[in-house]
Amino acid sequence: MYWISDDKVTWSEAVEECRNLYNNGHLVHIDNEEENNEVKAIRDQANRGYEYIWIGIHDSENEGVWTHEDGSRLTYVNWGNGEPTGGWGYEEDCGVIKDGHYNDVTCEEKYRFCCEYYVVIE
Numbered sequence: 549m550y551w552i553s554d555d556k557v558t559w560s561e562a563v564e565e566c567r568n569l570y571n572n573g574h575l576v577h578i579d580n581e582e583e584n585n586e587v588k589a590i591r592d593q594a595n596r597g598y599e600y601i602w603i604g605i606h607d608s609e610n611e612g613v614w615t616h617e618d619g620s621r622l623t624y625v626n627w628g629n630g631e632p633t634g635g636w637g638y639e640e641d642c643g644v645i646k647d648g649h650y651n652d653v654t655c656e657e658k659y660r661f662c663c664e665y666y667v668v669i670e
């Protein structure tokens with residue numbers, strides 16, 4: 549399941565909030581094209597088509613090596629044209645998504661964010 553916040557926070561705050569919100573919740577991991585489309589759809593549904601939304605990828609530990617926020621490997625990426633740009637004299641180490649395409653931006657910027665969580669059916 550996915551959930552998009554109303555409040556705008558930094559990337560680290562988004563990581564933290566997703567962990568606190570739901571059991572096993574985390575800033576969204578987009579693992580394939582299908583999931584990319586789902587996240588795009590719920591973002592569009594929320595009428596936030598022109599806004600960036602934080603997703604769970606970063607390269608703050610090793611410039612140019614993108615991982616999920618928990619350090620796990622990416623299995624899928626969909627960078628926008630010319631992205632990622634960060635790494636030449638300035639820091640753009642955190643990932644956002646818009647229109648299904650990623651951009652790397654400064655982690656201290658504030659955006660809404662998408663959490664992914666799991667529902668246990670008993």
Ligand SMILES: [Ca+2]
Binds near residue numbers: 608612634641642
């Ligand atoms: Ca970077």
Ligand SMILES: [Ca+2]
Binds near residue numbers: 632653
């Ligand atoms: Ca960028």
